[in-house]
Amino acid sequence: MPTLTPQNDQETALNLPLWLSNKLMRIPLLSDLLLLVLWLLLWRVAALMEYAPHASIWFPPAGASFAAFLLLGLRAVPAIAIGSILVTFWESYLYHTGMSATQLLSIGSLFAIAHILPYYAGASILRMFIHSDEQKLPRLMLAFVIIGPLSSLSASYCIQISLMLGGAISANDSTNFLWIPLWVGDLIGVMVLTPLSIGLVSRIFPNSGVWLSEIGLRQSPGPNLPFFGKLLLAAFLSTLIMFTAAFFQVRELAFGIFFIGVVQMWIVYTETPLRSAVSIAFLSALTALLVQQLTLGDDALIYQFSISVLAASTYFGLLIPVLASNNERLQEIAHKDGLTKVLARQYFFQLAAQELQRARYYHQPICLVVFDIDHFKSINDTYGHTVGDLALKQLSQTVTSELGPADLLGRFGGDEFMLLLPGSDLEQAQKLLYLVREKVIALKLEQLDIQLKCSAGVTEILAEDTLLKAFERADCMLFEAKKQGRDKIVATI
Structure with a gap:
């Protein structure tokens, strides 16, 4: 398999983190260790910013946990469980609680369960939106701002229960509502740091973030x-x-x-x-x-x-x-027509009706043209549909280049097109069509050994005409041009 060489030093610098993460992924358990270190560092950030004992304005590990479960699923459980136990010992050391190792292990294990289960459940529900929704980003974002707070609420309440069961706090009135400040801190950690944590975790586990490029957030x-x-x-x-x-x-x-x-x-x-x-x-x-x-x-x-x-x-x-x-x-x-990028049939008629109404209000002439490519079926049969599509696109571009700002060009279907010319009478419309005809004949397509030629029927829309009636009359003129040997422009009032 050929390797891609970065074009310059800047590109090398941009690709280095992904290259490094791919190398790290090959070392057994190193990615999991990095996730554990990331989680512990975020916990320490919260501890350093405490404005009161055990009270920080946010709890960043909550965002890291939610992101890890979203990207990795069950694989993230061991690292976060170990992290939850380690910070229990760490916090006991910082605040000199005097608890035994057995007590701390029990409290840490209960804390790990209380922390992991709600965030894993919330992330699992959110993952369903990623895989099932074609319009991923809007519903994914809405789901996140609902599921994230609910997950942090569940985690906070479960953590209060786990602390009571472990004997870290007593079940008295002063601690009955401990889950409220816990929830606020976890909520901010989830809401603020989940997106950034997704980016960090996807670097540590490159294969986990494949879906990130599919949710509509790719920008330079x-x-x-x-x-x-x-x-x-x-x-x-x-x-x-x-x-x-x-x-x-x-x-x-x-x-x-x-x-x-x-x-x-x-x-x-x-x-x-x-x-x-x-x-x-x-x-x-x-x-x-x-x-x-x-x-x-x-x-x-x-x-x-x-x-x-x-x-x-x-x-x-x-x-x-x-x-x-x-x-x-x-x-x-x-x-727009998907191939030629001119107006689609339904939208052409919608705009044409508005232009017709405007022309009648100001008593201005207006003409309708129906035209197609001569022997187009033979082009498809001889040279293939790809060449036929190219001919349609080249024809559309050529006609468009000769039109005024108020003129409308639409594709009726196949090789048949419609042209509305507000402000043009029958004579002016014919002059434009002859000019377009010369431009089309002058087209050079490498894939074609023949010249493109067109036939057209043109009519001026009268005061008593409907748009449909005028279209039928122009279509009849196109048929008459075909009968006369093609490469003709036939006009009628």
Whole structure:
């Protein structure tokens, strides 16, 4: 099999992470170890940003778990289970709980089960949308913003139960609603970091992310400098707002954080989906860090809510260009002929009816032409349908190049076309057709040993005519041109 050599150093740099991940995948269990390390690092990020004991503004490992189960399924379970147990021991060491290794192993195992089951179930449900839905991205995104929060809610409640069963907390009134702050932290971790974690996990396990290129998010990134400028602007505004709230001790100032959404939407609509995911992750990490550093724990709920709103807005914002693109493609399919790219028959008649009504209102002449390629069946039979299709496309392009801005060209079917000429009387229409006829004859197709020639029937649409009646009359003129030996233009009022 031939190998592809990168064209320059920049391309080599871009391909290096994927090349490296392919090499790593060949080393047994190394990919699983990297997933474990990634999960532990994200847990440590949450621990470093605690604004109160055991209370961080977000819980990044939740996003990593959801992404891993989405991409890997059951293969991700061992790494995340081991990670859940390890952080239980780690946290006991940090807070000097004095629990025995047996107790910690029991609590860690219960925590692993409580964490894994809800996220695995949620990811499994979301995977069904990936494989079953032709219009993947819109429904996938909507499913994610519903399933993600429900999974984090289930995980938080299960974790509270597991901590009670393990004896880490007592079942008294003060801890009955521990699942609420746990849920908020997990929710933000899922909403903010799942997309970015998908990118990281798919690098560690390259074969797991095959479907990522099929969900409508493929875009080429623009220059780096404008993106970093927008990111720095958002970071500056966020920092300024939070410093102001901390300095003046006015709680209402904390709500100013929602204005960061304006800059975030600017990034969403002007940058790639990957950069949008990076920006929301960066702003969330910055917010969590500032809450901890500026001792804004009393207002943590406001900042957590703002991050959730930013994340949801980002995902729905990503849908707009995709939906617009899908709508544009659907309109093109409905309005344009797939082969020649001229107007489809139904849309031609729809626009022609509007032009006819306008011409009658302004008392302007309007002509209808029906034409086709002479001996087109022989071209298909002799040279093949591929050459026949090429002839149709070349003919369409040639005719289009001679038309005015108000003229309409449509394909009726096969090799038969329709031409509407608003503002042209019968004489003007014939002059245009003779010019087009010369252009068609002058066409040189390498695959054809013969010249393309056309026959046409043209009629002026009268005040009492319907569009259908005028079309039938022009079609009769086309038939008359065929009877006269082809390569003719026959006109009638």
